[in-house]
Amino acid sequence: MTVTSDLRITSFEALPTPTEVRTEQPLGEERAALVAASRRAAREVLTGADDRLLLVIGPCSVHDPEAALDYARRLSEATRDMDDALLVVMRVYFEKPRTTIGWKGLINDPDIDGGHDVRRGLRTARTVLLDVLSLGLPVGCEFLEPTSPQYIADAVTWGAIGARTPESQVHRQLTSGLSMPVGFKNATDGDVQVAIDGVQASSHPQVFFGIDDDGRAAVVGTTGNPDCHIILRGGRGGPNYDAGSVRDALTLLAKADRPKRLVVDASHGNSGKNHVRQAEVVREVAARIADGDTGIAGLMVESFIVPGRQEPGPRETLTYGQSITDACVGWDETERLLDVLAEAVRARRANAG
Numbered sequence: 001m002t003v004t005s006d007l008r009i010t011s012f013e014a015l016p017t018p019t020e021v022r023t024e025q026p027l028g029e030e031r032a033a034l035v036a037a038s039r040r041a042a043r044e045v046l047t048g049a050d051d052r053l054l055l056v057i058g059p060c061s062v063h064d065p066e067a068a069l070d071y072a073r074r075l076s077e078a079t080r081d082m083d084d085a086l087l088v089v090m091r092v093y094f095e096k097p098r099t100t101i102g103w104k105g106l107i108n109d110p111d112i113d114g115g116h117d118v119r120r121g122l123r124t125a126r127t128v129l130l131d132v133l134s135l136g137l138p139v140g141c142e143f144l145e146p147t148s149p150q151y152i153a154d155a156v157t158w159g160a161i162g163a164r165t166p167e168s169q170v171h172r173q174l175t176s177g178l179s180m181p182v183g184f185k186n187a188t189d190g191d192v193q194v195a196i197d198g199v200q201a202s203s204h205p206q207v208f209f210g211i212d213d214d215g216r217a218a219v220v221g222t223t224g225n226p227d228c229h230i231i232l233r234g235g236r237g238g239p240n241y242d243a244g245s246v247r248d249a250l251t252l253l254a255k256a257d258r259p260k261r262l263v264v265d266a267s268h269g270n271s272g273k274n275h276v277r278q279a280e281v282v283r284e285v286a287a288r289i290a291d292g293d294t295g296i297a298g299l300m301v302e303s304f305i306v307p308g309r310q311e312p313g314p315r316e317t318l319t320y321g322q323s324i325t326d327a328c329v330g331w332d333e334t335e336r337l338l339d340v341l342a343e344a345v346r347a348r349r350a351n352a353g
């Protein structure tokens with residue numbers, strides 16, 4: 001018999017089921033209440049019913065759970081008196097989309113050594129999520145693998161569809177069934193319309209292939225997700241956080257009959273992945289908010305303990321608290337930016353009222 005299938009498959013390794021993982025590491029009532037309340041708050045900020053700024057801030061990727069928690073403690077402490085102005089959601093990103101190849105995140109390769117112990121990666125990721133929530137901080141993630149949300153999404157307040165996938169039907173279908181607000185990034189070439197199309201498609205009921213809580217292949221039916229928005233992250237042609245680009249994007253949203261509100265990503269194509277430039281972008285956006293801009297509902301910042309980035313490698317060789325993916329603003333600068341943003345929102349409120 002001529003073999004025609006699995007010619008390029010090297011292994012299949014069964015994963016625990018979503019139910020098994022969630023039962024081993026339960027969310028618990030207190031954390032569930034935080035997730036539910038912060039999702040509600042994010043929805044209200046995104047629609048403008050709440051005049052705060054949604055601030056999605058944290059490392060580009062989590063590679064060291066201890067450093068991620070160290071960061072979470074600092075963030076929770078530093079923003080304690082800012083919840084009148086900022087709805088802070090920590091970036092706790094475990095799945096990294098790559099331009100070509102590279103480390104794909106803690107779930108895919110927790111030891112950063114090509115060992116790909118995904119079973120452990122999943123459990124470690126869930127532990128980090130629960131630990132961050134236990135500090136009282138809501139969490140934001142990018143959803144990349146179409147089946148990973150079954151394992152972790154109960155703990156997530158806000159989700160992102162990254163710049164390499166806003167046009168992907170698989171990700172739009174997935175988003176239509178997610179329980180939290182989700183941001184679609186503009187594409188890497190700068191196209192904003194694909195993100196708006198993603199928001200539209202995800203707001204509709206969908207039927208697609210997935211897995212159920214017992215890990216069985218299943219036909220999944222969804223209600224559609226009404227809580228989606230776009231994220232301007234710049235693109236190959238340059239940044240798109242400037243007032244003109246934001247105005248253009250808001251016009252496209254209005255044409256699509258969507259609320260004129262969006263999130264700006266200060267990193268990626270808006271900073272050229274330069275963390276010093278990223279801080280300047282945050283300050284420029286803050287100045288516009290202070291001047292009364294109401295189109296910007298949220299801001300994304302890549303921030304960690306040590307500024308910049310380093311090449312990935314075995315954990316013992318790495319600088320503690322520094323990104324192994326994109327360059328991040330360091331902690332001292334982050335504290336200054338938090339103050340600037342909170343003051344900007346307060347100024348906007350004072351001028352409006």
Ligand SMILES: O=C[C@H](O)[C@H](O)COP(=O)(O)O
Pocket residue numbers: 060096097098099100101102268325326
């Ligand atoms: O956020 C991280 C990166 O920008 C994204 O994953 C792509 O990275 P790469 O171009 O280094 O692969």
Ligand SMILES: C=C(OP(=O)(O)O)C(=O)O
Pocket residue numbers: 060093096097142161162163164185233268
């Ligand atoms: C990968 C990311 O960004 P983008 O999709 O904009 O490149 C990210 O936010 O981690």
